[in-house]
Amino acid sequence: MNSIRIRLFLILLLATGVVWLSAFLWIQQSTRAEVERVLDARLAESGQMVSSLISDRRIDVARAATVVPEFEFAEDGPTAGYSHRLSCQIWSLDGVLVGKSGSAPAESLSGQDAGFSSNIVDGEEWRVYTVINEDLGVRVMVGDSHTVRDRLVRDVTTGLVLPALMVLPILAGLIWLSVQRGLLPLDRLANGLSRRSADDLNPVAVWTMPREIRPVGTALNGLFSRVGAVREREKAFTSFAAHELKTPLAGIKTQAQVAMMASDDATRTSALRRIQHGVDRTDRMVRQLLSLASVDGAEVGQKVDVNIVAIVRDVADDLTRLAAAKGVSLEISESGTIPIQSDPILLALALRNVIDNAIAVAPDGSKVEIKIEMFEARLQIRVMDRGPGIADCDRARITDRFFRGAGSNGDGSGLGLAIVETAVKRLGGQLEFTPRPDGGEVVSMVIPQL
Amino acid sequence: MRILIVEDDATLADGLSVGLRLSGFTPELVTTCADADEALAQGGFAAVVLDIMLPDGSGLDVLSRMRGKDDRTPILLLTALDQVRDRIAGLDLGADDYLGKPFDLDEVTARLRSIVRRAEGRAQADLQWNGLSVDPARMNGRHNDRDIEFSPREFAILRALLERPGAILSRSALEDRLYGWQDGVESNAVEVHIHKLRAKLGADFIQTIRGAGYKLAKDAS
CATH class of the missing domain: 1.10.10.10 (Winged helix-like DNA-binding domain superfamily/Winged helix DNA-binding domain)
Known part of the structure; x- marks a missing residue:
């Protein structure tokens, strides 16, 4: 049952019910105790009176028991109608029934010598007070039936409970209304939020909220601002991406128009060649954008034993043709690697971009070295080229999206190292760039066990 | 008419350059803000075709530096950021016209002629x-x-x-x-x-x- 309203309602109803029930039980108990006390006192009084009457010999012992029914609980007022008849028996001390009142059973009311006792006689429960009159050698027993006492107590409590039961639905209704009213701020918040358009990331007014839901409001505003920031970043990324795609498209279109305008074959051929080049570049840009989108959104899902050497060899094999075209050789060396748990797809993506970059900047005929080492269960992969290195002014921004260093030829997407950085971050690793003392750059990736 | 093209994308810059030459202009090409500043300092351009996103900064900065120096050479902005906000920013900084990428070469030449004509104070195209x-x-x-x-x-x-x-x-x-x-x-x-x-x-x-x-x-x- 996942409704605060129903839960609150039931809790309140239950709590009220429990309070009512205990009050009822308490009243019942105290009423009973009071009734018992008063009636017991009467009982004792009657016993004493009968005993003293016969002692004074004002009445005959045998007749004495019939005096008792005159003491009736037949008073006016709320208990009117509870005609409370007492029964009296007078026994000789040797156990012969000397006399009894009309309503008294023939059997002995009590087996006890003196004082109060409760006994069952003829299937009826009796409360009995016994007095021993030593002078006359008789025992006087005065008793009343429990049935009457019970009815009295029951009627008193019923008189209390019945109106209460009738009030209970009204109380339930009031509780429901109060809960409804109490939850109004939540409803308002929910309505306000459900009416919002997807674009509306304005903060909700926390200061008008009750203190209890203020944390929710604050958390919501925090979420709104985070979502807003992500959205801003995405907007910036999209507009950058649009620029990066529209520019080569503009180039292709312009070259196509030049090809149509050109009257000489040389101009036309050159334009067509540039169109081809532009299409290749745009294709590469789209692929890199997709790669970036995939690493951006990627959960590091796959966690398998990774044989890093095999991955590096795979990536290097794929890039051999590119390297060979420039006369660049790829040299892979490894020492003491053991499989670690990581995501092979992200690793391969990062490696491909780093090695691809290294080949692109490597001078013709030079060597790109790839060193794979392990230290303290962490994997270090270093890719070293003999290129011009990263200019000092570009170092801070080299992994920015769409950033192309001063030395770039403008053909790259400006996304390669951004992809590497994102992928390495996803793998929990670190990416570092250090210049080689004798020229070139070292790109180092340290990948921990996932 | 000498036109300065400030564009870092090789394919587009070459296309513009060849296209403008075929349309009777005399284009000159630079790829960075720094080179653009230098070329403009020498002067003699009838108009500038200016890209906004350049490797060493924003074309808008080149534009505001020009206008700051009271250089009134007409400017045609080229950019992929063709949101209204960007257009307004460019025009407010003193650009004469604006084209979103990708564009028609014919439109570039027509707009160049138009802004040059306006700068020369002529209403007539001929x-x-x-x-x-x-x-x-x-x-x-x-x-x-x-x-x-x-x-x-x-x-x-x-x-x-x-x-x-x-x-x-x-x-x-x-x-x-x-x-x-x-x-x-x-x-x-x-x-x-x-x-x-x-x-x-x-x-x-x-x-x-x-x-x-x-x-x-x-x-x-």
């Missing part, structure tokens, strides 16, 4: 002198009720002379108008094209001032 009326968009003209076609280079020279009729333009000034910085200059190119123009417009239309250069003959009309 250039007129001495019975000659030239349509810069089509690089053809009408002289004494006769239609004439010009080649891009002939047109570049004619246009230079028509911009300030009566002024004497030196051979090197005309060579400047004829070629971008990338082109090698053939030694007698100007003479060759002047000769061709005289064949089309009559020998007296362009006068040679010995030791100084060329100018258009006085308007007889």
